[in-house]
Amino acid sequence: MRTGTRPTARGWVFTAVGLVVLVGAPALGQRDVLRLGVLLLALVLVAAWSTGRAARTLELVSRSKDELVEAGGAATVRLSVLGRARAGVRLVVEDAAPLALGGTTRLPVPRLRAGETLDLEYRVRPETRGSYALGPADVVADDVFGLVRSRRTLGTSGVLDVLPRVHPLGELGLGEVGGARGSSAGAAAAAEPDDVSIREYRVGDDLRRVHWRSTARRGAVMVRSDEHPGRPDVVVLLDTREDAHAGRGAGSSLEWAVSAAASASAHLQRRRHRVRLLHDGAYDPPRELDETSAARGLLRSLARLRPGGADGLARSVAQLGRTEAALLVAVLGDVDEDDVAPLLAARPLGVPALAVLLRTREWAGTPAPRGRDEAAGGPGAAHPLERVRLVLARAGWRTAVAGPGESVPDVWARLTRADGHGHHASPPPPSREVPS
Structure with missing residues (x-):
């Protein structure tokens, strides 16, 4: 699973200022300013450690979705995550989806106790039929100061098949x-009488379709077939x-x-x-x-x-x-x-x-x-x-x-x-x- 941690724009500013102060303050004899530079760099490092750790605490347990949805209809996509969400780090689960389904969805994760499972869901309303890939889901962790962002791929993709519109038609026999x-x-x-045809058993046939009367009469296992003569x-x-x-x-x-x-x-x-x-x-x-x-x-x-x-x-x-x-x-x-x-x-x-x-x-x-x-x-x-x-x-x-x-x-x-x-x-x- 892919994991990445990098500073945000604000984090890069803090890092750059901290490095400049760390290099320039001793030359100018400004010890108080030097402490400020150390503090800025320490904030960025602590934020990287906390967000990276928080991103590794969540696991995707399951992904469920409507098996089929008609174009113009709504489908619900559900994700279950397991883990722990601490205070001081904002966690968001992002589920990738094509633009036809509304694009990537962001699902905030509230505080979770260790081992607690959280069910997340969102709805999509595709207008065009097709087979659309969902996922993989990522967990994104941001510190409270917005200095560092950690992203980790949770895996488990899915496919949503969007059927063409089916219209009710007049009777035709x-x-x-x-x-x-x-x-x-x-x-x-x-x-x-049974409105079915009977044929010999083939490997893979459902045993519940065995036609016992015909089996006893012919001495071979016979099954009901879906190839209805009528x-x-x-x-x-x-x-x-x-x-x-x-x-x-x-x-x-x-x-x-x-x-x-x-x-x-x-x-x-x-x-x-x-x-x-x-x-x-x-x-x-x-x-x-x-x-x-x-x-x-x-x-x-x-x-x-x-x-x-x-x-x-x-x-x-x-x-x-x-x-x-x-x-x-x-x-x-x-x-x-x-x-x-x-x-x-x-x-x-x-x-x-x-x-x-x-x-x-x-x-x-x-x-x-x-x-x-x-x-x-x-x-x-x-x-x-x-x-x-x-x-x-x-x-x-x-x-x-x-x-x-x-x-x-x-x-x-x-x-x-x-x-x-x-x-x-x-x-x-x-x-x-x-x-x-």
Whole structure:
């Protein structure tokens, strides 16, 4: 643990004056002034000894925090210190935190008897999702004259995961979006009395999931699996390409997309569907996690998500082509017809699909550029995003277009109000996007 003791600005002045007096007074024959110089230096030395000793008396016993907090919410960080705080030295515990959490927090320590434990706490209110480091904590000791400051690192850092905002959404069941899979899934669920599937025991499985009746019948240890036949996978495809989004901070199109993906995932998880997040060519969380761990892992993944590379969407689509799913939800940034063509081919046959298309350039504060046909004034010209929407709709997708001034629940409501043929039910794009 790092320890350091050094004079303050006032301490340096006392030290300099004391040294000058100590050297000059004998030459001038001023013995009384010499005693003053000795006194000044002695004060600095005593202050250094007392603050250094006081800083070593405290130990950090524990650090606790809210495991997860939603952006815009409040989290309480608690620190417990053990030791002794004497009179004559001011002790402060400083806990390092990024500016997004309000910066370093200073927590004064009152007088403590030897062996006494003190609980300190402070609150943070992050506005932007992310994974933030907390700590390490330092104890800072100052003498009463403000001559010397001693600092000692107590160690023990932590991480606070700030989740994206999750909005309540309107109801959407698999049966409401059509497809034979929804019906067959429901039939399978009805046929299974325990509403679970049974499989052989694997190392690491919770023994509380052992299905004794099946174990006795088959002569091998069988466990209940979270792979419910009536709750098939829902894939949420999130376009995280950095060049497909615009804007900065909490008001960027990427943050809107992450919030939409989180809201859709939470909505479907509450309906007891297994949701798998697909972004940047990988699924998160792993399929093997149980239902509770998978929900928590998905939220943590969204909290820690960073913009991806230019090939992120293509790699995700390649993964999608090898996946069985009962519903596909895609939240896409700046895309064109070439981007969505592989997506249409990768969609599993008969699987209902929903797509949210972002008017990304509006997050940058600039109007979207016109297509080549439109710029040329050709008849029937359409905005590029409108052409993408039409391509998806003709392939059976339900679509909704979102801009920076729209809320996630409103866009979701338009998406779920689309008719069974994939026609868009949202208001038409602004007149500046679609030429007259």
